[in-house]
Amino acid sequence: MTDGHIQVMTGIYMDNNATTRVDPQVVAEMLPYFTEQFGNPSSMHSFGGDVGEKIEWARGQIQKLLGAEHDTEIIFTSCGTESDSTAILSALAAYPARKEIITSIVEHPAVLALCEHLEKQGGYKIHRIGVDGKGRLDMDAYARALSDKVAVVSIMYANNETGTIFPVEALARMAKPHGALFHTDAVQAVGKIPLDMKNSAIDMLSLSGHKLHAPKGVGALYVRRGTRFRPFLRGGHQERGRRAGTENTTGIIGLGKAAELALSHMHIENTQVKALRNKLEQGILAAVPNCFVTGDPDHRLPNTCNIAFEYIEGEAILLLLSHQGIAASSGSACTSGALEPSHVMRAMNIPYTAAHGSTRFSLSRENTQAEIDRVIEVMPKIIAQLRALSPYWGVNGPIEERTFAPVYA
């Protein structure tokens, strides 16, 4: 059991920020709506009758999970990305005289790429607020960027790579006096931390089903009652005309069930899952030299831990982990086909000696104590194995830059 050829019994999945396993209870809730209640919710005949009601039930579950005042504030979409696009484009269409957008440099590409497109093709001015070494937003820069020229602020609730939580309530309140709408991409936060939208200054909030044990390809956008809204998809009258297109009924029902389960497990997420995450993190930090936690450990999702291992490269770590049946992910360039480490690591100015080796473990309520112990057991060996290959690592630790001086760098 010690030579690196350990038999893998079951896989250990610690990549829940990428996507989650659909909960079997969610699948059970969905199944009848494929074959028995398959009608179109818009149809008059009875094949569609119950489906419409069930969608409203699902809407109610999201309402409860978000702590929203009205269920009509929930619009179902096809994914988190669609929710983000809908929110930002709606705000721009509703306030055509305002030509500026504020966002952060660590957003998901769903927001970043849209803003870049709007900047190049739409003539919008984009303020990208920076972060410090711990991934905390530059509040002064944010305050300076706010003005009555800003149509919408879109700043994420929690970062997908580090789990760092931004003070979105405070940010939303700061936007109010300027008349700017406030949208937050809460794809990583929903289901992991309690929300209370009825007592919030946030105008719009995006979520995505597959991050909370619902299927892929379904999401929702919360739009506070009274917020000016312009649809992204026009056509039929579905979603009260705010999102045309025949509903993804089974997906929506699955999302409803997943929301119900997330709410009932909220306590577990913030006690048990958090304790497992902390144990994993402390275990690795104690056993492996030259590694550190990235992001802001004091304001962080309970399930996420991102550790940067110095002098080795992330893809190699993931390959060795996966050889042991463990799934995690990396901010390294090589895992994505990109040539450079992730924009989040670069934004935090993580030295390149470590950015390439950053590794994310993201847990869920399905992880066990035994799995944590297993990862803590294999991690030091994996890191040592790769460092033994690294020209930057000697027998006693990192070697002086001087002794490895490539002819060109």
Added chain:
Amino acid sequence: MWDYSEKVKEHFFNPKNAGVLEEANAVGEVGSISCGDALRLMLKVDPVTDVILDARFQTFGCGSAIASSSALTEIIKGKTTDEALKVTNQDIAAFLEGLPPEKMHCSVMGAEALHAAVANYRGEAWSDDHEEGALVCKCFGVDAALIERTVRDNDLKTMEQVTCYTKAGGGCQTCHEKIEEILMTVNGSVPVAAAAAPGILPPAALERPCTSAIPAPAPVSKPVPTTKRMTNLQKINLISSVIEDIRPQLQRDGGDVDLVDVDGDTVYVSMTGMCASCQMSAMTVSGIQERLITALERPLRVVPVQPERVRA
């Protein structure tokens, strides 16, 4: 995750000849930690017969970088240095039963280390290739000689292929023009979509083009309808003041930037501190470029000159 061949996996999970070779009399070192991969190749060469008796490596990099290093050492052991020099990156990739296109640069790094090691053994100054002027891609430290050799050995036709094989051009993209010139010289014709202005990637000629992480800077050829009319002096003053605005931020991070010269729409700057020849400076360069384009409302290209070499 990448679709690696069984052979790549074999050489990654159980690399051959890893570690330090104490009796090495030839050492080749290429790459850098900032670029995401680096390789030190150590050879023990028989001084009489020139036969490579033993080869070992140390590699910082992804799965295919480690596998390529392992493959290289297996290929060259027992060969004379002359025979070894005939080994190309293609041989390394073929030995591994293929590499994903985005990972071909790993095999190129192996071939480079080999050339460096043999030069070191022969007492030749291999680094001569890498004098200031020859460095084409500053973001990834790739010189003209390497690009030329790789284009020739692999019959490359497009900018994107060059980026996949060498990384050159995958950052700020200010080197695209020079790379296109090399493509033209080697291929003796106009490279595919060479007419496109720098900053615009030619249409993908590969089935699976590799992605570059840095978004393309505002295309310089983008028609700017309302170009501000200004004198040269006004223009230079404005550029200078934008750069002055940026400096405090860079200085906070331990770096600096200076305006060196302005030639038409090309702005030459010198970057110091930080890692002047690493990818972080690519970010900075494209950032400066965007700021200047915004301020001057005209297409401009920022070119870093005389970077402080990462050399000890």
